[in-house]
Amino acid sequence: MLYLRLFFEFFKIGLFAVGGGLATLPFLEEMADKTGWFTRAQLVDMIAVGESTPGPIGVNMATYVGFTTAGVPGAVIATLGLATPCVIVILLIAAFLKNFRENPLVKSAFYGLRPASAGLIASAGLSVLLVALFKNSPALRVDLLSLVSWNWKAVVLMAVLLYLTRYCKKTKKWHPIAFIGISAAAGVLFQFGA
Amino acid sequence: MKELLDMFITFAKVGVMTFGGGYAMLPILQREVVENKGWAEEAELTDYYAIGQCTPGIIAVNVATFIGYKKRGVLGGIFATLGVIFPSLIIIMSLAGVISAFSDFAAVQHAFAGIRVCVAVLVFNAVVKLWKSAVVDKLTLAIFLAVFAGSTLTNIPVMLFILAAGVLGLAVRSVRKGGEK
Numbered sequence: 001m002l003y004l005r006l007f008f009e010f011f012k013i014g015l016f017a018v019g020g021g022l023a024t025l026p027f028l029e030e031m032a033d034k035t036g037w038f039t040r041a042q043l044v045d046m047i048a049v050g051e052s053t054p055g056p057i058g059v060n061m062a063t064y065v066g067f068t069t070a071g072v073p074g075a076v077i078a079t080l081g082l083a084t085p086c087v088i089v090i091l092l093i094a095a096f097l098k099n100f101r102e103n104p105l106v107k108s109a110f111y112g113l114r115p116a117s118a119g120l121i122a123s124a125g126l127s128v129l130l131v132a133l134f135k136n137s138p139a140l141r142v143d144l145l146s147l148v149s150w151n152w153k154a155v156v157l158m159a160v161l162l163y164l165t166r167y168c169k170k171t172k173k174w175h176p177i178a179f180i181g182i183s184a185a186a187g188v189l190f191q192f193g194a
Numbered sequence: 195m196k197e198l199l200d201m202f203i204t205f206a207k208v209g210v211m212t213f214g215g216g217y218a219m220l221p222i223l224q225r226e227v228v229e230n231k232g233w234a235e236e237a238e239l240t241d242y243y244a245i246g247q248c249t250p251g252i253i254a255v256n257v258a259t260f261i262g263y264k265k266r267g268v269l270g271g272i273f274a275t276l277g278v279i280f281p282s283l284i285i286i287m288s289l290a291g292v293i294s295a296f297s298d299f300a301a302v303q304h305a306f307a308g309i310r311v312c313v314a315v316l317v318f319n320a321v322v323k324l325w326k327s328a329v330v331d332k333l334t335l336a337i338f339l340a341v342f343a344g345s346t347l348t349n350i351p352v353m354l355f356i357l358a359a360g361v362l363g364l365a366v367r368s369v370r371k372g373g374e375k
Contacts, residue, residue, distance in 0.1 A: 014251045018353055024252075052306050053289065054210045055282030056219060056254035063279075063286040075287050079279050086251025087275050090259040091268055093245060098264075104371075105364060110241055112337060112363020114328035116355055117244035118321055119341030124217040125317030126346055132310040154311045161315040176221045177211045180312050187308020188301050 002070055003077050009035070010062055010081030015089075017058075024058050024082075028065065037069040058082070133158065153190050157183060197266060198273045204231060205258050205277030210285075213309050216246065216253025221316035223257065224323060233265050237327035248356040254278055333366060 009031055017023040025047070032040050046068075050060035059079060066078025100106045133154050161179060164171040187193070208226055212219040220239070227233050234242075239257070246256035255275050262274025329335050341355045 016250055018248065018250050018351075049286070049289075051214065052302055053282075053285050054213055055285060056209065056212055056252055056278070057215050058252035059209075059254065059279045059282040060286055063282050064290075067287055067290050072287060075283060079283055082252065083255050083275055083279055086249075086255045087259050087271060089249050089251065090246075090256050091263055091271050093249065094260055094263040094271070104367075108364045108367030109360040110244070110363065111330075111334070111367055112359040112361070113244040113356060114237065114240045114324075115334040115338035116341045116359030117240050117247065118324045118328040119338045120247055120345055120352060120355065121217050121220060121243060121317065121324070122321045122338075122342050123345040124215065125314050125321065126342075128214065128218075128310055128317065129314035132307065132314055151307075154307065157308060157311045158315060161312055162318075165315060165319055176225055176316050179316065180211070180213065180309055183308040183312035184305040185308070187304045187306065187311075191304055192307035192311075193300065193303035 003073060005035075006066060006070060006074055007077045007081040010066070010078045011085055013062075014082040014085040024061060028061065031065075038065060042068065129158075151192070153192055157186055157192075198269060201262055201266065201270055202273045202277040202280070205262070205274045206280045208258075209254070209278040210281035212254065213306075214313050216243075216257065217317055218313045219254050219257070220320040223261075224320055227261055234261050235327075236323060238264075240324050240328050244356055244360075248353040333362075337362065 013024050013027040013031075017027055025043075028043055028046075029040060032038055032043055038046075046061055046064045047057075049064055050057045053060055059082070062078045062082040063075045067075035069078070097106070133151055134149055161183065164174075165179060166172065204226055208219060208222050211222045220243070223239060224236070228236055228239065242257045242260040243253065246253040246260070249256060255278060258274040258278040259271040263271035266273070329338050337359050341359065344350060344355060345352065
């Protein structure tokens with residue numbers, strides 16, 4: 001019974017949360033209040049864990065909430081519940097697109113959609129960059145111009161990575177995970193956090 | 195079956211190498227799915243992200259379903275999705291015992307401070323790659339800049355940007371075509 005409810009609750013989130021992983025957050029807060037499966041404080045931990053383990057954040061959160069609530073079966077059921085509506089909706093759209101991809105109207109819509117999509121991804125990248133380049137500060141906006149609030153180690157790492165991934169012929173073709181590994185090592189070695 | 199298994203494994207690889215939200219998956223997808231496997235083109239990825247950002251659900255799952263469906267139909271969509279969620283299940287469950295302590299470890303925090311810099315750089319490179327297929331004239335440049343600024347500086351829902359851009363694309367294209375003929 002708990003399993004069924006878990007599936008259903010996450011199915012609802014998958015169906016109504018638009019815009020990716022962190023868009024599930026308000027729904028999870030509501031779930032915490034309504035079901036008592038976990039507290040809001042636990043939810044904060046779950047975000048931290050979802051962000052600091054491999055895998056898309058939204059999926060990580062569902063797995064963790066499911067596991068906390070009902071063990072291994074709970075983790076599997078919550079994650080599948082979250083993914084099921086996405087899969088159904090996308091399969092419907094994909095089937096439609098398959099038949100209409102060459103349609104001039106669809107082509108025209110994508111002509112406008114592509115730059116918008118690229119703009120959104122760039123903006124998401126920028127917000128990660130801001131978190132990475134500045135020290136934790138509540139008054140972030142005010143401190144942008146003050147030199148002490150910059151995380152200079154991160155700035156140096158960024159410059160090195162830009163060189164390695166874009167200009168250095170030897171390393172340019174390396175797999176992205178190699179750079180992620182190097183950055184994690186650099187972070188630990190030079191004490192990047194806090 | 196072999197192809198479906200290949201799809202599952204490829205997307206499991208993508209899942210395990212993604213640190214962050216759906217956007218962090220983009221550089222990995224470009225390498226594994228576009229360059230190594232040839233399952234999709236650069237421009238298609240942009241389309242899938244556009245749709246994935248304004249349809250319900252996790253963007254990473256949406257994009258995986260799209261690519262899987264394109265290659266192998268409904269089963270392909272399901273296998274790709276299972277692949278992308280599989281690593282999360284395994285990793286989170288095996289860390290579960292120590293998990294709330296896990297993100298408090300100083301070493302983990304330092305490592306992720308480094309990884310975030312890297313993800314930002316990789317996403318930047320990924321956008322540069324998308325640029326060629328997305329920004330093709332003055333209007334698309336204007337849309338890119340408007341959406342970039344709008345979503346950085348305001349809290350307007352993402353869906354509205356996508357809808358407006360789609361409608362604008364439709365309108366401008368049909369007006370232009372009308373003029374040519």
